[in-house]
Amino acid sequence: MAYTEEELKKELETKEYEYGFYTDIESDTFPSGLSKDIVRKISEKKGEPEWMTQWRLKAFESWSEMEEPEWANVNYVKPDLQAISYYSAPRTKPKYESLDEVDPELLKTFEKLGISIDEQKKLSGVAVDIVMDSVSVATTFKKTLAEKGIIFCSISEAIKEHPELVKKYIGSVIPPKDNFYAGLNSAVFTDGSFCYIPKGVRCPMELSTYFRINQAGTGQFERTLVIADEGSYVSYLEGCTAPSRDENQLHAAVVELIALDDAEIKYSTVQNWFPGNKEGKGGVFNFVTKRGICHDRSKISWTQVETGSAVTWKYPSCILKGDNSVGEFYSIAVTNNFQQADTGTKMIHLGQNTKSTIISKGISAGKSQNSYRGLVQVGPRAKNARNFSQCDSLLMGNECGAHTFPYIEAKNNSAQIEHEATTSKIGEDQIFYCNQRGIDTEKAIALIVNGFSKEVLNKLPMEFAVEAQKLLEISLEGSVG
Amino acid sequence: MLTIENLHAEVEGKAILKGIDLDVKAGEVHAIMGPNGSGKSTLSSLIAGNEEYQLTKGKMLLRGKDLIELDAEERAHEGIFLSFQYPVEIPGVSVTNFIKTAINANRKAKGLEDMPASELLKKIREKAKLLDIDSKFLSRSLNEGFSGGEKKRNEIFQMAMLEPSLSILDETDSGLDIDALKIVANGVNKLKNKDNATIVITHYQRLLDYIVPDFVHVLFDGRIVKSGTKELAHELEAKGYDWIKELASHGV
Numbered sequence: 001m002a003y004t005e006e007e008l009k010k011e012l013e014t015k016e017y018e019y020g021f022y023t024d025i026e027s028d029t030f031p032s033g034l035s036k037d038i039v040r041k042i043s044e045k046k047g048e049p050e051w052m053t054q055w056r057l058k059a060f061e062s063w064s065e066m067e068e069p070e071w072a073n074v075n076y077v078k079p080d081l082q083a084i085s086y087y088s089a090p091r092t093k094p095k096y097e098s099l100d101e102v103d104p105e106l107l108k109t110f111e112k113l114g115i116s117i118d119e120q121k122k123l124s125g126v127a128v129d130i131v132m133d134s135v136s137v138a139t140t141f142k143k144t145l146a147e148k149g150i151i152f153c154s155i156s157e158a159i160k161e162h163p164e165l166v167k168k169y170i171g172s173v174i175p176p177k178d179n180f181y182a183g184l185n186s187a188v189f190t191d192g193s194f195c196y197i198p199k200g201v202r203c204p205m206e207l208s209t210y211f212r213i214n215q216a217g218t219g220q221f222e223r224t225l226v227i228a229d230e231g232s233y234v235s236y237l238e239g240c241t242a243p244s245r246d247e248n249q250l251h252a253a254v255v256e257l258i259a260l261d262d263a264e265i266k267y268s269t270v271q272n273w274f275p276g277n278k279e280g281k282g283g284v285f286n287f288v289t290k291r292g293i294c295h296d297r298s299k300i301s302w303t304q305v306e307t308g309s310a311v312t313w314k315y316p317s318c319i320l321k322g323d324n325s326v327g328e329f330y331s332i333a334v335t336n337n338f339q340q341a342d343t344g345t346k347m348i349h350l351g352q353n354t355k356s357t358i359i360s361k362g363i364s365a366g367k368s369q370n371s372y373r374g375l376v377q378v379g380p381r382a383k384n385a386r387n388f389s390q391c392d393s394l395l396m397g398n399e400c401g402a403h404t405f406p407y408i409e410a411k412n413n414s415a416q417i418e419h420e421a422t423t424s425k426i427g428e429d430q431i432f433y434c435n436q437r438g439i440d441t442e443k444a445i446a447l448i449v450n451g452f453s454k455e456v457l458n459k460l461p462m463e464f465a466v467e468a469q470k471l472l473e474i475s476l477e478g479s480v481g
Numbered sequence: 482m483l484t485i486e487n488l489h490a491e492v493e494g495k496a497i498l499k500g501i502d503l504d505v506k507a508g509e510v511h512a513i514m515g516p517n518g519s520g521k522s523t524l525s526s527l528i529a530g531n532e533e534y535q536l537t538k539g540k541m542l543l544r545g546k547d548l549i550e551l552d553a554e555e556r557a558h559e560g561i562f563l564s565f566q567y568p569v570e571i572p573g574v575s576v577t578n579f580i581k582t583a584i585n586a587n588r589k590a591k592g593l594e595d596m597p598a599s600e601l602l603k604k605i606r607e608k609a610k611l612l613d614i615d616s617k618f619l620s621r622s623l624n625e626g627f628s629g630g631e632k633k634r635n636e637i638f639q640m641a642m643l644e645p646s647l648s649i650l651d652e653t654d655s656g657l658d659i660d661a662l663k664i665v666a667n668g669v670n671k672l673k674n675k676d677n678a679t680i681v682i683t684h685y686q687r688l689l690d691y692i693v694p695d696f697v698h699v700l701f702d703g704r705i706v707k708s709g710t711k712e713l714a715h716e717l718e719a720k721g722y723d724w725i726k727e728l729a730s731h732g733v
Contacts, residue, residue, distance in 0.1 A: 099691035226618055371520075427493050433569045437639065438557035439589065451573030452621070 033082045036060060039187050042086060046156050046190075049163060056187050063183030072342040073371040076311045079250045079285060085187045086221070090472050135363035144204070152194040152207055155223050158194035165196055169227055173256040173293045173319070181313075181373055182250040184291040185221045192223035197232035197263075198419075206461050222253040228298075230264035235266040237464055249274075250285045251309075257292030257300055261322065264299045266290060269316075270468050273308035280338025280367075292313065292344075294354075296322035302345065303330040303459045304306070305408055305468040307475040310339060312430025315373065317346035320354035320382075327356040330456040332468075334402070334449075334475045335368030344374035344405075348383035349415070358389040363455050364400035365476055371403040378415040385412065391421045396445075396476070413471035424452075446473040482507050482678045483528070483647055488539035490527050497523045501539070505647070508557030508675040512689055516702035516722040521682045522566060524700070525651045528680075529563040530556045538717035539545045550599065558590035562721045564636040566652040571623040575600045577605065578634060580642050608641040612668045629656025644672075649680045654688035666691030666697060668708065668712045686718040 039060045043053040068078055145152050151162060159166050169242050176186035197203050227333050228234050238255075251273065259265045268289075276283025286309035292300040302316035318327030329345035356376065364370040370393065378385045379417035393402035426448055434444035449472050450457065485503040487497065497520045505511050515521050525533050528541065532605065541548040545558055551559065558579030571579065585595045596604075609619065612634055624632055633653050640648055650669065654662055671693050673679065683693055688696075697713040698705045701722075706729045707713065717725070 340688070427569065428567050430571060431552060432531055433565065433571075435553035435581075436563050436565075437532075437579075437643070438554050438559055438587040439583055440554050440586065443582065443586060447574055448571055451571055454573035 003184060015429045020207065032104075034060075034084070034188065038086055042188055042190065046159075048156075048159055050251050051163070052159050055171070055176075056300075059171075059186030060181055060188075062177045063180070063187055066093045066177075066180045067184055070311050072407070073369065073373070074311050074313065074340040074342050075216070076285065081184070081250075084250060085358060086190070096118045105442065107311070113265050116264075135268070148201050148204065149198040150201060151194065153194055155192040155194045155225060158225070161192070162196070165227060166225065167192070169256065169258055170225060173258065174254055179289060181287040182254050185223060185252050185289070187252040189221040189223035192225075194224070195234065195236065197228045197234045197265070199229045200231040201229075201270055202232065203234040206237050209237065217393075220249070220251045220253070222251075224253070224255040225258075226256070226265060226267070227258045228260060228265045228348075228373050230260045231262075232263040233264045233422075235268070235461060237268045237270075237271045237461060237466070239272075239464070249283075253286070253288045253290075255290040257290075257317075259292060259294050259298035259300050259325075261296045262298060263295070264301075266301045267292070267303070267316070268464055269302075269306075270306040270460075270464060270471060271304065271306045271308050271312075272471055273306050273337045273476075274310075275335075276310040276337065278337045278366075280310070282305055283339070284308065284309060286314060288312075288314040290316035291319065291329075292317070292470045293319045294322050294325035294327060294351075296324055296351070299322045299326040299328070301328040301330070301455065301459070304332070305456070305460070305471060306331070306333040306341060306343060307471050309341075311341075312341040312343055314343045314362045315345055317348065318356065319348045319350065319384075320356065321350045322354075323351040323354045325351055326354070329358045329360070329374075330459045331357075332363070332456045332472070333361070333370055333372075334363045334472060335365070335370045336475055337366040339366075339368040341369070342373055343372040343373045345377040347377070347387060349378045349382040349387070351379070352383040352385075354382055354385050356385075356387045358391075360389075360391045360404055361456055362391070362393045363396070363449060363452065363472075363476070364402050365396040367399045369401045369403070371405060372406040373407075374408040374419055375409070377408075378410040378412050378417070380411045382412050382442070383414050385410075385415045387417045389417075389419045389420075392452070393421075393423045394449065395423065395425045442473075445476055449473075449476060482544060483541075483680075484542040486540040488527070488541065489537045490523060490534050491537055492523065492534055495656075496523065496537075497534070498527070499506075501700075501703075501705060503698070503705070505680060507646075507678055509696065510673070510679045510681065510692060510694045511525045511679060511680070512694035512697045513683070513700055513705075513713075514697060514714065514717060516687075516725070517671050517684070518559070518704045519700045521684075521700055522651055523678070525563055525649045525682055528649060529561060530558075530654055537558055555590075557643075557645075559713055560646030562643055562648045564633070564640060564648065564650045564653050566629075566655065568624045568632045568636055572624045572625050574623050575620050576596060576623055576638075577619045579638055580605070582674060583639065584642060604642065608638060611641060611671060612638050613664050614638055630658065630661035633657055634661065634668075637665050641668060641672055644677075646674075646677050649682065650692075651682045652683070652684065653681070654683055654685065662688065686714045689714045699725055700709075701725050704729070 039056050040053060041106055043056055092417040174182050176183045195207060226236055257265050257267060273284035273286060300318050306312055316329060320327050327347050333341045333343050335341050344360060345358055345432050358374055360372045361374055372391045374389060376387045389403050397403055402423055404421050410417060431441055431444050431449055450469055457468060460468055483505040485501055488498055488501040491499040513521055523534055527536060535547060549554055581601060588596060614634060653665060680722050681694060697709055699707040699712060706725060
């Protein structure tokens, strides 16, 4: 089939959410609404120590005085935060010895997602900590990691087992007062992942967590804390899918990374939450705060493939506090139908000889709006800071939008900052060229989009790259499986 | 192999082809010559299935199969290959990745599994050698930053890999220096056999010194006004296209 704007449009619209199903697992859900009492109850329910309860309450207090931000290039009806239930956990508290004991419904869910634990277990070198509606239900490879002194567990467990680490670092990169949604998360987070790599240890496997929102009407408030001690290395993968829901679901996660001297953290995300249907109804609100701090000679690298959610508001950032530290941000954001994405990064250069790289690829189709928003800030002490930014946009059809908002603030005159941007469109001539070689239109679009995104896809760990390529195809095409 | 009868076509309401008849048999090389705007590229695009051109009347059959019913990729699966006059760039997609995707798409259409990597590699090496292409070239993004000669050589490389039954070379000589022209022509000649056919579309006679046609057709104002053997190309070179214009105006 040769390609016309009209046909392409139709084809893009026919994409259905692949993972639109609902798992019927008994859940323990709190009544809707948010108050001091609810915050206290969440903490109590989780058996948290008093210092944690107090931390949450303090966060709640400051959040109560905050306003929801409106500066992003997105339009949506603000979620009614009092209509949300702030705690939902599978009731069958799982402490499994083997897969046989796991709720069969849950296993089915994973099968549908194509990430059966069985397969994951066999996948050499991947430890999976699965977070289903806020509570960790399965952790594998824990032993291997423990031998190296690596701690990889749910944040709830870490609060109890490693309070000294949690106490020291939680909120140290993203204080509860940072922004509205980070404040909300700090007060009500239900679970998430915790990871600590001891001094000089190179984590022998990719650490990976799959998130999934599953309970109708429950917001999901994940909290992730990754600490790489001096001279250590870790690669962390986070992959997300959610079942389709009619009402909008709120997701306000917080991810904090701490890279101490000479450490390196690579954090990769594939996000595929329900984007809403083709009329723009439903879909996840993804308001996430992700930030890392780099000490001397350390490096933090964010890689993200964002294909899902109705509204995305996300800026994985690096504070380059230490001298000679490095921050990187590689991003692919795909929007289709009525999706809106306002995403990018902040590179805050504080130390000397700090370097940052930003590569952002935005792909918009349908009636979607895709914005890159990035801040490069060079502080007065940051001698010889360098930044390179490249923002490319690819448009499909005539009704979508691509926007770039680069902010640059340099307070040291030795700074070198480069910004490059391109906008292109998939051409009928490109499609016809592929058709003529026997490649159908769907495959041709996938090929062109993958080519466009290659620089970022190459940054993903191998097994993730394959999944990400598949996601790009699914997000933009009719029936590619 | 290819039978075209009374073909009429238009672009945006403007008639470009006004009754073309062409019969190409296996093992033959046909040259189609003509001045700019005579409809040469429209004819090649139409055979390949580019829907920018509207076919208004006539028949196009490949081995008796009605081409008009088929989409561009289905025509490719049937063995039609077009070497583009202006090959497009696909950034980030390597020459190797592109040809692999094309080969496997064609195999899939025939109900075959993907070509095993080792076999593909062997074939790529063999065909690259034929066209004097080095391995560095194969890893570059498709046509991005290619010189005119590299683009055309890449087209013929793809033709060599896909082994089509009917190849249409649209102005393959344009933008080529004499050395590149020889390499490309040599490649085309080596790929020629008794089972496939080639249509060479060109403005100049030069290419036909290297790819020797069995038949030459002169296209003017949407019609084939004269057909002959390779001598016709020489005559055209000597007399110029004005001679053809006169022929046409006398209603040949």
